[in-house]
Amino acid sequence: MAEYRLTTPLDDAAVRRLRAGDRVLLSGRLYTARDQAHKRLVDLIRAGEPLPLDLSGQVIYYVGPSPARPGLPIGAAGPTTAGRMDPYTPALLERGVKGLIGKGRRSREVREALARHGAVYLAAVGGAGELLARRIKKCSVLLYPDLGPEAIHVLEVEDFPVIVVNDTLGNDLYEEVAAQA
């Protein structure tokens, strides 16, 4: 188990070095997206329309933050369950997304797509929304403000802590843990 500090957009070689169980501190820009934002992006892809943002090398964080108190950049901002995004994820990986942050298991299709596209799935601690918010320095809405907490936000993070669950070789940390139990 290794520890890395990485900055987004992620470099292909750095992503391929990561192994399930490694700890990563991420800095740079993360894009937020949940169920409805995923649907809108994938509907555009399926319709052959251009995407409103360049996803190559980017990291998507599955989060719907709570509103910020005055003077703070963001409210609580922990990960939501990643499995709900499974139907949309392969299409976004095809567009160059290199990292996904959430909590919980991914489907076989997503794990295969991660390996195929050289991308990783990372877990943040669910339910520690304020602890994670302290690593988020800026937050602004980029797209789909009508979706409220489900809008696509841009986050600037510093040393945002995650654990590699699915790496580019097809390893799965949750399965490894279950096999040891």
Added chain:
Amino acid sequence: MPNVREVHVDEVAGAVARLCRQANYHLPEDVTRAVEAAAERETSPVGREILGQIAENAGIAAEEQVPLCQDTGFTVVYLEVGQDVHLVGGDLTEAVNRGVAEGYVGGFLRKSILAHPWEGGNTGDNTPAVIHTEIVPGDRLHIRVLPKGGGSENKSRLAMLRPADGLEGAKRFVVETVAMAGPDACPPLIVGVGIGGTFDKVADLAKRAILRPIGRHHPRPEVAALERELYDEIERLGIGPQGLGGRTTALWVAVEIFPRHIASFPVAVNIQCHSARQAEVVL
């Protein structure tokens, strides 16, 4: 009218608003103690680390009056209305929803409710609440607010078992449900189980089970024994905090029972994540 006490619905609205904020900023004491106790018993280093982060997160949320988790839930409100209470000044349901709106908008809590299940449209104030009202003896009004997160609610299950499946079938269903929830529902969990009643009653039992304070077993010895047995079996799953391994998969298992129809053996499991928030007040 002798012995009838008037309660203005504005007082109810104000109390609900305060409870929404309080529940979302403060992890209940029993849950905090259970997390700390689990950290001491946890053998997995990463498990201990995560339990420590959960406790630290709760400390920050309480100190800064910010929500413990960004998912501030579907607001479930339990009202026990004394039969000698006379509610005045307006509609009770409207007052509860007014309180939820005020609590969520003014308290910087997330608004997670879509007005229509498939046509969407965020209601913008987290209303409507799910309201359960009971008429009870006395002249008091008890209000309990449970902000129920979506991630753990999604992993809850209900089965109408055959009487032949019986208690053994119910146990298998409970353990299987926790195994299926795995890392997705933010373990360590509080597992609420209902057995008996009808389709709707058993779900209500399971949800009320998660309201019971951690550490207080069911008063009936056979039910308490079942709670202990299920806890041990769930511990053996080895899912651990956040599904990263360890013995702390559940902080608590609570079972509520009700008489059943001769043809049915209903069982329901309501999964609650470690951010097990609730707050109550008596007016």
